[in-house]
Structures are given as C-alpha cells and as structure tokens.
Amino acid sequence: MKGVLSRLGLRTIALLYLAVILVGPLAVVFWRTFEDGVAPAWDALTTPETIHAFKLTLIITAIAVPVNTVFGIVCALAIVRKRFRGKGLLNAFIDLPLALSPVVVGLALFLLYGENGWFGGWLNEHGIQVLFALPSMVIATIFVSLPFVAREVVPTLREIGDEQEQAARTLGANGWQTFWRITLPSIRWALIYGVILTTARCLGEYGAVAVVSGRLQGQTETATLRVQERYEAFDLAGAYAISILLALVAILVLVAMTVIRPKEETA
Amino acid sequence: MSILVRNVSKRFGEFVALDDISLDVESGALTALLGPSGSGKSTLLRIIAGLEEADNGEILLGGKDATALAPQKRNVGFVFQHYAAFKHMTVRDNIAFGLKVRKRPKAEIAERVDELLNLVQLQSFGHRYPAQLSGGQRQRMGLARALAPEPQVLLLDEPFGALDARVRAELREWLRQLHDVVHVTTVFVTHDQDEAMEISDQIAVINHGRLEQVGSPRELYDEPASEFVMTFVGDAQPLGDSLVRPHDIELLHEPAERTVEAMIVRVTFLGRDAKVELHDTSGAEILVLMTRDQFDESGFWRGQTVWAQPHRERVFAEAG
Numbered sequence: 001m002k003g004v005l006s007r008l009g010l011r012t013i014a015l016l017y018l019a020v021i022l023v024g025p026l027a028v029v030f031w032r033t034f035e036d037g038v039a040p041a042w043d044a045l046t047t048p049e050t051i052h053a054f055k056l057t058l059i060i061t062a063i064a065v066p067v068n069t070v071f072g073i074v075c076a077l078a079i080v081r082k083r084f085r086g087k088g089l090l091n092a093f094i095d096l097p098l099a100l101s102p103v104v105v106g107l108a109l110f111l112l113y114g115e116n117g118w119f120g121g122w123l124n125e126h127g128i129q130v131l132f133a134l135p136s137m138v139i140a141t142i143f144v145s146l147p148f149v150a151r152e153v154v155p156t157l158r159e160i161g162d163e164q165e166q167a168a169r170t171l172g173a174n175g176w177q178t179f180w181r182i183t184l185p186s187i188r189w190a191l192i193y194g195v196i197l198t199t200a201r202c203l204g205e206y207g208a209v210a211v212v213s214g215r216l217q218g219q220t221e222t223a224t225l226r227v228q229e230r231y232e233a234f235d236l237a238g239a240y241a242i243s244i245l246l247a248l249v250a251i252l253v254l255v256a257m258t259v260i261r262p263k264e265e266t267a
Numbered sequence: 268m269s270i271l272v273r274n275v276s277k278r279f280g281e282f283v284a285l286d287d288i289s290l291d292v293e294s295g296a297l298t299a300l301l302g303p304s305g306s307g308k309s310t311l312l313r314i315i316a317g318l319e320e321a322d323n324g325e326i327l328l329g330g331k332d333a334t335a336l337a338p339q340k341r342n343v344g345f346v347f348q349h350y351a352a353f354k355h356m357t358v359r360d361n362i363a364f365g366l367k368v369r370k371r372p373k374a375e376i377a378e379r380v381d382e383l384l385n386l387v388q389l390q391s392f393g394h395r396y397p398a399q400l401s402g403g404q405r406q407r408m409g410l411a412r413a414l415a416p417e418p419q420v421l422l423l424d425e426p427f428g429a430l431d432a433r434v435r436a437e438l439r440e441w442l443r444q445l446h447d448v449v450h451v452t453t454v455f456v457t458h459d460q461d462e463a464m465e466i467s468d469q470i471a472v473i474n475h476g477r478l479e480q481v482g483s484p485r486e487l488y489d490e491p492a493s494e495f496v497m498t499f500v501g502d503a504q505p506l507g508d509s510l511v512r513p514h515d516i517e518l519l520h521e522p523a524e525r526t527v528e529a530m531i532v533r534v535t536f537l538g539r540d541a542k543v544e545l546h547d548t549s550g551a552e553i554l555v556l557m558t559r560d561q562f563d564e565s566g567f568w569r570g571q572t573v574w575a576q577p578h579r580e581r582v583f584a585e586a587g
Contacts, residue, residue, distance in 0.1 A: 163351035166318050169338040170345035171365035172416055181368070185355045 026247060033240040044230070044238035045245065049218050053226035054245070059134070060209075060222065061202040064141040068198050072149025073191070077183075079150070080157040094151070097144050105143050106211025109136055113212075132214035137222070140208035145201040152194030153187050160186045193260055200253045203246065268329040268419035268452050269294040270315060275324030277310055277476075284310040286476040288324070292454055292469070297446045299463035300456045302473035303499070308456045309424050311473065315454065316345050316422050329419060341420075344413030344451075348425040350405045352397035358384070358408050359393040365416035383411040386445070403434040410442075414449065423455035427462070439466055460500050464488070472496050494583040504554060509580035514556040518543070518567065519574045526574035529553055531567055543567070545575065 033041050044050065078084070079091055097105070113130040114120045123130055130136045164186065168178040184191075206224040213220040221229060223246055230239035270292035277285040284307045292298050300308040313319040315326055317338035325334045333341055353361050362383050366376045384390050387407040397405055406426060413421060426442070427435040443466040446453055457463050463470050464484040472479040472487065472495070480492040484500075491497035494510060503510045507527060519526060529545035536542075541562035543555040553575055557565075567573065 160354075163347055163349065164353055166338075167345065167347060167351040167353070167412075168364065168368075170316055170318070170341075170343055171368065171412065172339045172342075173364070173368040174337075174339055177368050181364070182353060 029240055029243050029247065032236070033244045036237070040237045041241040041244070044235070044241040047238075049221065050223075050226055050238070050242060052218050053221045053223045053242075056134075056137075056221065057203060057223040060138050060141050060205075061199060063138050064145055064202045065195060065198050067142055068146055069149050069191070069195055071146065072153060072194060072198075073187075075150040076153035076157055076187075079154055081162060094147050097146050102140070102144050102205065102207030102209075103211060106140055106208040109140055109143075109208070109212050131212055132216065132220055134220075136212040137209050137220065140212050141202050141205050144205055144208055145198045148197040148201060149191065149194035152190045152197065156187045156190035157183075189260060193257065196253055196256055196260070200250060203249055269327075270420060270452065270454065271325075271327035271330075272311070272315065273325040273327065275311065275314060275321045275326070277307070277314065277319065277322050283476050285314070285321070288473075288476075288478050290471055290478060290481065292452060294452050295450050296468040297443070297453045297455075297466060298469045298471065299467035300454060300471050300473055301460060301463040301500070302458065304458055306458075306473045307476040308458075308473045312422050312424050312454060312456050315420070316343050317341050318345070342416070342418050344416070344418035344421045346406070346409045346413050346421070346423040346426045348428045350397070350402075350409050350429075352405055352408065354397055357394050357396055358389060358400070361397065361408055362411045362415050364412060369416060379415060383415055386414075386448075387411040401434075402430050403438055406430065406438065410445070414451070418451065421449075421451045421453040423453070425456050425458070428457075435462075442466060464500070470500075472499065474499070489579075491581065497581060497583070502554075504552075506553060506575065506577050506580065509577060509582045511577040511580040513542075513554045515578045515580065516553070516555045517576045517578060518555060518557075518565065519576055522574045523576060526576045527553070528572065529575050530572050531569050534562070534567075534569060545573070547575075 075090065075094060079087060079094075110117070110131065112118050112120065113123065113136055115124060120130070128135075130139075164182050165178050168182045173181065204224060205222075206228075209222055210225060210228075213222070213225065215221055215225050215229065217229065223242060227239050227242045227246070230236075230242065270290075272288055272290040272292075275285055275288045276283075286307075288307075288311060290311075300311060302308045310319060314321045315328075317333070317336060317340075321334070325332060327333060328341060328343075353364065356364070359380055362380045363376050366379060371379075380393070384393055387410055389404060389407055389411070392400065392404065392408075397408065400408065406429075410423075410426075423442075427438050430438065439462055442455075446466075455467075467484065469481065470484055470487055471481045474495050480487060480496045482490070487496060487500045491500065497503045497510050501512060503512050505511075506516065507525070522528070527547055529547045531543060531545050533544040534541060535544075536559060539559055540556055541559050543557065543562070545553040545555065547553060555575065
C-alpha cells in the first residue's frame with residue numbers, strides 16, 4: 001500500500017512539474033494565437049518575410065543535419081573502435097556545445113570571420129561573405145547541434161561490440177561493406193534518434209544565429225529570429241503564430257521519438 | 268591447405284601473449300590448440316585469421332606469405348565463441364553474407380545456402396532471426412556461415428565454450444563428422460582436454476605463450492614432453508621423484524623395487540573402475556585407478572598398508 005502511495009505521489013509531482021513548466025506556457029501560446037480565430041494567425045504566417053524565415057530555417061537544417069550525422073558517426077566510431085592519442089580530449093570536446101552558451105559560439109565566430117578576424121580579412125578579399133550571411137549561420141547551427149548523433153551512437157556501438165564486424169571481415173567484407181551491411185544496421189535506431197534530436201536542435205537554434213546573422217529581414221532572419229522580431233514590433237499575433245508552428249514541429253519530433261524508442265529497446 | 272606459423276610473438280603492453288611460436292598444421296587435418304585460459308591460444312588463432320597482428324614472425328597459408336594480408340583476403344572461415352551472429356539478419360542472410368560480399372549470382376547463393384542449411388540441420392530455420400535460436404543452433408549457423416564461401420582454412424575459437432555440457436558433447440561429435448565430410452583444414456581452440464583428445468588428429472599444447480608440445484592425442488598422453496603436458500593432458504600425480512598417472516600405479520602386498528609405502532584410506536566404485544585413495548607415510552595423498560575386477564581379485568581392504576609401484580612414470584628436469 002505504501003509502495004502504491006509513494007508511486008502515486010511521485011507521479012503527481014512529476015506531472016505537476018511538467019504542467020507548470022512545459023504544458024502551461026505552450027497552452028497559453030495556443031490560446032493567444034487562436035483567440036481571434038484562425039485567419040489572423042494564417043495571415044501572419046503567410047507574409048513573405050515569415051515564409052522566407054521558415055525557408056531559411058529549413059535550408060540551414062537541411063545542411064547542418066547531414067553534416068552532423070556523418071561527423072557524429074565518424075566521431076562515435078573513432079571514440080569506440082580506435083585507439084589514438086587525444087581520444088579523451090575528443091570525447092570531452094564533443095560535449096562542449098552542450099556546456100557552452102550559444103551566444104558565446106556566435107561571438108567566437110564573429111572574432112574568426114569578422115573584418116578584423118583571423119579568416120575574415122582573407123575571405124573578404126576573395127569576395128566571400130561569411131558573417132551576416134548563410135555560411136556563418138550554418139556554421140553556428142552545426143556547432144550547437146554537433147553532439148547529439150555521436151552521443152546517441154556511442155553507447156550502442158559499445159554495446160554491440162566489434163565481434164560482428166570481425167566476423168564480416170573474415171567472411172570477405174572490406175571496411176566499407178562491413179560498415180554498410182553490419183555496423184550501420186546495428187546502430188540504426190540510435191542513429192535515427194540522434195538525427196531527430198539534431199533536427200530539433202537546428203530548428204530551434206536562436207542564440208548563436210542571432211549573433212552572426214545580423215537579423216536582416218527577408219535575408220538572414222530564421223523562424224526563431226522572426227518570432228523575436230514580431231514580438232519586438234508589438235505584432236503579438238504574428239509572434240504567436242510562428243511560435244505555434246515551431247511548437248508543432250517540436251511536438252512532431254517528440255511523437256517520432258516516442259514511436260522509435262520502444263523499437264530501439266526491443267532491437 | 269597447410270598453415271605454417273613461423274616464430275610468431277605478440278605482446279599486449281607488458282603481457283607476453285605469444286613467445287616465439289612455430290607450428291605446422293597439416294593440410295586437411297583437425298588440429299586443436301589446447302591450453303589453459305590466458306595461455307595465448309586464442310591470440311594465435313586470431314593472428315592466423317588476421318584479426319590480430321603479430322609483433323614478429325610470419326604466417327604462411329598454403330605456402331604463401333599471408334602475414335600482412337587483411338583478414339578479408341585470407342579466405343579463412345572463423346567461428347566465434349559467442350557466435351557473433353548478425354542479429355539484424357535471418358539465418359539465411361547470415362549464411363549468405365560471405366557469398367553476397369563476393370557478388371556471386373543470386374541463384375548460386377540460394378543453392379549454396381540450402382546446401383549448408385541441410386549440412387548443419389537447420390533446414391526449417393532459414394527465416395528465423397538469431398535471437399530465436401538456441402545456443403547450439405546459433406553455433407551451427409555460425410559454422411555454416413563460415414563454411415559458405417568455401418574457405419581454405421576453418422578456425423574455431425572455443426566454439427562450444429558457451430554451451431551446456433550435453434549440447435557441447437553433441438556438437439563436438441558432430442564437428443568431427445562434419446570434418447570427415449568437408450575435409451577443410453581445421454584449427455580449433457579449446458581449454459578442455461577431453462574435447463581436444465576426442466576429436467583432433469593433432470594437438471598443440473600451449474602454456475604461458477609457449478608451445479609445449481605438438482603431437483597426436485596418443486603421443487601427448489604416452490610421451491608428454493613436459494610436466495605441464497603430463498598434468499594438463501590426463502591426470503598425473505607426483506610419486507617419489509617422478510610423475511605418474513593414477514592407472515599406472517600397481518599396488519603390491521609386499522615391498523619391492525621402487526615402491527612407496529602407503530595406507531588405503533578410501534575406495535570408491537565408478538562403474539567399471541575402482542578409485543583407491545591412499546596416504547603415504549608423510550600423509551601425502553596418492554590416487555590409484557584399477558578395474559573393479561582387479562580390485563576384487565587383490566583382496567585389498569580399507570586401512571591396509573600396501574606398497575605402490577609406479578609404471579611408465581616420468582621424471583622431468585624442470586619438475587620441482
């Protein structure tokens with residue numbers, strides 16, 4: 001009886017906490033958005049600037065996610081399967097973006113690619129615009145979303161061990177065949193999970209991109225930056241509408257993760 | 268296809284896994300690498316397969332230098348103790364793997380897989396996943412998978428080590444029969460001397476990374492080259508200055524040449540054998556095996572003082 005009570009108690013605390021911290025604000029955003037019906041929200045979402053902002057967010061995500069997927073797999077393989085000097089350092093550095101504030105990342109990129117930065121001068125002379133343009137925004141997004149694939153794949157790689165890979169080698173498979181036919185299928189659920197987390201992080205990125213983009217409306221303004229811009233322009237309906245769309249995407253990601261999790265456990 | 272191991276050494280940090288090993292494996296034979304755990308026998312097998320690199324020495328497969336060859340180019344079949352089954356593939360796909368990566372025609376692959384499923388008696392299990400098989404079935408699948416690309420050499424690393432005693436005995440017998448059919452040069456690693464004695468043509472005994480002796484089961488038993496081989500292959504105990512096997516001790520009623528005085532403390536009947544336990548005058552235990560008939564005819568009784576005479580006893584320089 002006591003066990004049931006304490007379990008119910010724990011459950012109540014967990015649910016209350018989630019309600020206050022997460023669900024409450026989200027519900028308020030929903031309510032405010034559709035307060036005056038669907039039409040204002042739809043109008044806010046279909047302005048050219050907002051459409052451009054979403055397009056830009058999708059373009060950045062479409063570049064950053066594949067790059068970090070490949071990088072994450074390579075890093076995970078290096079950490080689990082190889083022995084080399086500086087492995088501990090690599091392992092620690094992968095987590096850096098989780099610990100570092102995105103604003104700091106943005107400032108660091110500013111120092112590197114600004115007019116007086118290390119690479120900025122040279123790149124300027126050759127007519128390559130990095131800051132206040134797509135390249136810096138992609139770099140910033142890649143940086144902040146870098147750890148997720150590697151962090152998901154590393155434990156799975158450890159768990160499956162390398163015997164299956166050795167077996168494949170003795171059966172005549174070269175390194176590439178072994179990777180495609182044995183390693184990749186074995187880590188697929190962890191990889192998909194990592195890719196989903198990376199995607200979510202890319203879509204929601206604000207801080208680093210805010211610093212390096214220059215926030216030029218209709219040019220370097222992403223969806224999250226657009227929310228802030230609308231809010232500051234006292235267009236609350238617009239800000240809420242864009243927020244809702246971002247929140248819907250996040251919920252979609254959550255649902256996808258819940259669908260995948262059980263499969264991962266039974267695999 | 269013969270296997271020649273030439274002066275192979277391997278260290279893991281400070282630990283010497285293999286110390287200057289040279290070994291000839293006859294073509295077509297079933298050879299056991301026998302030794303206690305940590306003796307280096309698995310390391311030697313992995314070096315032959317190319318899964319581990321030797322620090323020194325050479326590996327020749329079929330007379331050709333394979334020392335620097337990647338494992339996928341050696342054309343060896345390898346069977347792992349813990350099966351190393353491809354978990355995301357069916358039994359059929361597991362067995363077909365070696366043929367698929369060699370880009371063999373589909374019809375040929377299907378035919379060969381059927382043939383192997385028959386050989387390892389898994390005909391009705393082709394569409395199952397490894398997780399749905401018992402340990403013995405998984406290991407048979409592992410064998411079929413290793414044999415599918417028709418390797419020149421079959422290497423088995425403690426293949427029955429993870430199975431229970433009954434399945435182990437079954438599979439052991441079955442491997443011997445399989446070898447008589449397939450005739451591929453086979454090397455298997457084991458720490459179980461019964462397993463090695465029962466099925467191999469040739470046994471290489473390895474201890475502390477060194478090759479102690481190579482020979483037929485009978486040679487190892489009758490002519491052990493060292494104290495280690497004598498005690499590891501079959502039972503042996505010290506009697507006087509020598510080592511002797513329990514059934515090579517004769518019990519006499521009277522003192523005679525080379526006898527040791529001892530008292531019978533216990534007699535156990537093990538089916539057709541009688542196990543006689545004695546204490547010598549210093550209290551050290553002596554174990555003697557004889558047939559029940561021999562014991563009955565001798566008229567010995569518990570508590571009686573007798574004289575133990577060793578036969579075929581051996582004295583080793585390193586002993587002591």
